[in-house]
Amino acid sequence: MDPMFLCSRRNECNRYRVSGQPIKPKIEMVVKDTTRHPWEDGTYDYDLAVIGGGSGGLACAKEAVNLGAKVAVFDYVTPSPQGTKWGLGGTCVNVGCIPKKLMHQAAILGESIHEAVSYGWQVPSLESIKISWPALTEAVQNHIKSVNWVTRVDLRDKKIDYINALGEFKDPHTLVGTLKNGSKKEITAKNVVIAVGGRPHYPEIPGAVEYCISSDDIFSLGHPPGKTLVVGAGYIGLECAGFLKSLGYPATVLVRSVPLRGFDQQMAQMVTNEMEQRGVVFHHRTIPLSVEKLENGQLKARWLNTETQEQGEDVFDTVLMATGRYALTKALNLEAAGVNCISESGKIVAAAEQTNVPHVYAVGDVLEGRPELTPVAIHAGRLLARRMFAGATQQMDYENVATTVFTPLEYGCVGLSEETAVHRFGSESLEVYHAYYKPTEFFIPQRNIRNCYLKAVALRDAPQRILGLHFVGPVAGEVIQGFAAAIKCGITMEQLMNTVGIHPTVAEEFTRLNITKRSGKDPNPASCCS
Amino acid sequence: MNAIKIDNMVKKEIHTVNNYDEFNEYISKLSEKKAKVYFMFTGKKKENGRSWCIYCQMAEPIVKAFIGELQKEIIFVYVDVGDRDYWKDKACPFRTDARCKLMVIPTIIKWKGVQRLEGSQCTKRELLQMLFEDDD
Ligand SMILES: Cc1cc2nc3c(=O)[nH]c(=O)nc-3n(C[C@H](O)[C@H](O)[C@H](O)COP(=O)(O)OP(=O)(O)OC[C@H]3O[C@@H](n4cnc5c(N)ncnc54)[C@H](O)[C@@H]3O)c2cc1C
Numbered sequence: 266m267d268p269m270f271l272c273s274r275r276n277e278c279n280r281y282r283v284s285g286q287p288i289k290p291k292i293e294m295v296v297k298d299t300t301r302h303p304w305e306d307g308t309y310d311y312d313l314a315v316i317g318g319g320s321g322g323l324a325c326a327k328e329a330v331n332l333g334a335k336v337a338v339f340d341y342v343t344p345s346p347q348g349t350k351w352g353l354g355g356t357c358v359n360v361g362c363i364p365k366k367l368m369h370q371a372a373i374l375g376e377s378i379h380e381a382v383s384y385g386w387q388v389p390s391l392e393s394i395k396i397s398w399p400a401l402t403e404a405v406q407n408h409i410k411s412v413n414w415v416t417r418v419d420l421r422d423k424k425i426d427y428i429n430a431l432g433e434f435k436d437p438h439t440l441v442g443t444l445k446n447g448s449k450k451e452i453t454a455k456n457v458v459i460a461v462g463g464r465p466h467y468p469e470i471p472g473a474v475e476y477c478i479s480s481d482d483i484f485s486l487g488h489p490p491g492k493t494l495v496v497g498a499g500y501i502g503l504e505c506a507g508f509l510k511s512l513g514y515p516a517t518v519l520v521r522s523v524p525l526r527g528f529d530q531q532m533a534q535m536v537t538n539e540m541e542q543r544g545v546v547f548h549h550r551t552i553p554l555s556v557e558k559l560e561n562g563q564l565k566a567r568w569l570n571t572e573t574q575e576q577g578e579d580v581f582d583t584v585l586m587a588t589g590r591y592a593l594t595k596a597l598n599l600e601a602a603g604v605n606c607i608s609e610s611g612k613i614v615a616a617a618e619q620t621n622v623p624h625v626y627a628v629g630d631v632l633e634g635r636p637e638l639t640p641v642a643i644h645a646g647r648l649l650a651r652r653m654f655a656g657a658t659q660q661m662d663y664e665n666v667a668t669t670v671f672t673p674l675e676y677g678c679v680g681l682s683e684e685t686a687v688h689r690f691g692s693e694s695l696e697v698y699h700a701y702y703k704p705t706e707f708f709i710p711q712r713n714i715r716n717c718y719l720k721a722v723a724l725r726d727a728p729q730r731i732l733g734l735h736f737v738g739p740v741a742g743e744v745i746q747g748f749a750a751a752i753k754c755g756i757t758m759e760q761l762m763n764t765v766g767i768h769p770t771v772a773e774e775f776t777r778l779n780i781t782k783r784s785g786k787d788p789n790p791a792s793c794c795s
Numbered sequence: 796m797n798a799i800k801i802d803n804m805v806k807k808e809i810h811t812v813n814n815y816d817e818f819n820e821y822i823s824k825l826s827e828k829k830a831k832v833y834f835m836f837t838g839k840k841k842e843n844g845r846s847w848c849i850y851c852q853m854a855e856p857i858v859k860a861f862i863g864e865l866q867k868e869i870i871f872v873y874v875d876v877g878d879r880d881y882w883k884d885k886a887c888p889f890r891t892d893a894r895c896k897l898m899v900i901p902t903i904i905k906w907k908g909v910q911r912l913e914g915s916q917c918t919k920r921e922l923l924q925m926l927f928e929d930d931d
Contacts, residue, residue, distance in 0.1 A: 421921055
């Protein structure tokens with residue numbers, strides 16, 4: 266039989282398609298290839314091979330086997346410059362969301378011990394309360410290891426072949442994996458999903474790679490971090506600086522442009538104000554110049570203020586680079602597959618997760634211009650599997666994805682920032698409702714309420730459809746999640762104001778919003794004189 | 796402690812402990828041993844020789860056969876967690892012991908490791924295989 270008839274995508278596949286016209290299979294086309302690939306008789310080892318066993322890749326693989334596909338997953342972690350490595354499951358489980366949230370929780374618990382005293386708890390001696398870094402990292406790492414194990418059991422149980430090897434393309438349907446011991450494993454697959462995610466970027470300055478750590482290392486660091494310099498004020502930088510400071514380690518942040526670029530800047534200001542009031546030091550408009558190791562083992566960092574051209578320096582125990590992440594596409598030998606939709610930053614441009622080579626797809630952080638979040642990768646991966654193997658047509662909706670920054674005072678948001686809304690609709694067409702609020706439980710321990718603030722960005726015309734919701738305060742993620750569903754349903758200000766709150770909570774503040782920025786009225790709570 | 800079986804070929808040891816005190820005592824003597832130690836927790840056997848816990852009944856022959864064939868230097872310990880009422884008590888020491896973190900029976904754990912199989916996982920040979928694989 267003509268091999269091309271076996272290809273389910275023969276009408277779309279570029280191998281068999283010239284200038285948009287499905288062409289009649291001709292045997293010469295196959296013969297043209299100098300080598301004959303094992304899969305060209307139409308049989309593949311797998312229906313799907315996934316490169317990258319992280320959030321997106323695993324979700325896609327699991328959904329695909331549930332739909333009856335035969336699936337293999339390549340996952341391999343190249344050690345960080347400092348030598349840190351980890352198990353199956355990707356960034357989120359090993360060096361991202363999970364350890365980050367656990368350390369954030371450790372930080373919050375520490376603060377709660379102090380607050381507990383105001384509530385009447387008798388705490389022996391507050392001065393002696395301090396974190397044991399080794400105990401914290403051991404607990405966190407044990408949790409991660411058990412998640413790695415459960416993930417492996419799950420794959421085995423679902424009969425997904427896990428290949429612990431660095432995968433790359435040999436040709437459009439053949440992948441080669443290099444195992445830790447250097448040996449190779451080759452497989453063929455009808456479809457390939459690229460879900461390789463990204464890794465921390467190091468600025469090109471002396472001492473960066475030699476002496477600095479990144480988020481890949483901090484959660485398993487073998488010694489207490491001590492006084493720490495965090496280079497970069499994206500969410501990862503701020504979260505790390507935040508929990509380190511709360512755990513008792515002095516933290517300094519170098520901000521190149523603005524903190525939390527891409528987020529609502531008024532809210533970002535609240536987040537950094539709170540951190541400053543807790544003692545985190547910020548150097549604005551600065552770039553790092555060098556990191557040098559002193560004889561006593563400490564690190565001397567120098568930086569430049571790009572506005573004043575003034576230089577600054579200080580000595581730290583740890584320097585943590587949080588200057589962005591790059592996609593791991595280089596090692597994939599994408600040319601061999603004919604995949605050429607690569608952006609300048611090395612990410613994959615794929616509108617519906619499909620590359621220019623129709624049977625090669627991509628999900629997760631590796632995609633250009635998509636939110637780099639675990640639930641986004643998971644949802645996109647799952648929907649993709651359904652389109653590949655169940656004839657589904659539903660596409661991933663990347664709009665209105667809620668997210669939370671887990672700084673000491675958390676920031677949760679969904680939808681548009683005020684800046685983006687103004688840019689898209691013009692300020693005349695918008696109404697922004699805002700309020701400062703006082704969480705009930707903040708009164709007794711006299712916690713700082715100055716940065717507890719929320720706002721709703723809505724269209725001005727009735728019924729005022731809401732475009733964005735923003736909240737800085739405790740448990741912001743828990744607050745925003747439900748509202749994200751409301752936004753998905755197209756909630757309006759009218760409906761929000763007609764929602765009865767749950768008292769006493771912080772989330773109810775959204776139902777109480779009534780002061781517009783345009784009115785110029787004081788957004789502070791009525792009884793407030795602070 | 797009874798039913799000690801030593802397979803001379805690969806120094807496989809199989810033990811049984813009958814209650815929490817024996818379990819504790821067994822662990823206290825364990826430290827010097829080098830071989831990898833695994834515990835399988837199951838419900839007490841009834842007069843007919845079968846556990847009151849149906850899932851333990853299903854798992855045991857499969858695990859037993861698997862261990863029998865396994866060519867590895869391990870110590871495998873069957874732990875009896877007692878009768879139904881004893882186990883169902885939320886304060887049952889097997890449940891509260893942070894070293895084993897038992898939620899269900901049957902459970903097989905690798906001592907001092909994160910590896911564990913719970914419930915129907917214990918009946919799957921390919922998962923048992925993984926449990927005894929060497930990993931880093
Ligand atoms: C510090 C930090 C905190 C974060 N916090 C949050 C948060 O709170 N909430 C949230 O939603 N998101 C958070 N994220 C982002 C989240 O981790 C990512 O969005 C998510 O992990 C992306 O999933 P992915 O499937 O695209 O890739 P990943 O999870 O990164 O998985 C990719 C996997 O592929 C492997 N791989 C790469 N190349 C190859 C190859 N050639 N062969 C084989 N394997 C390969 C990698 O080693 C990795 O295991 C955080 C990230 C970081 C760094």
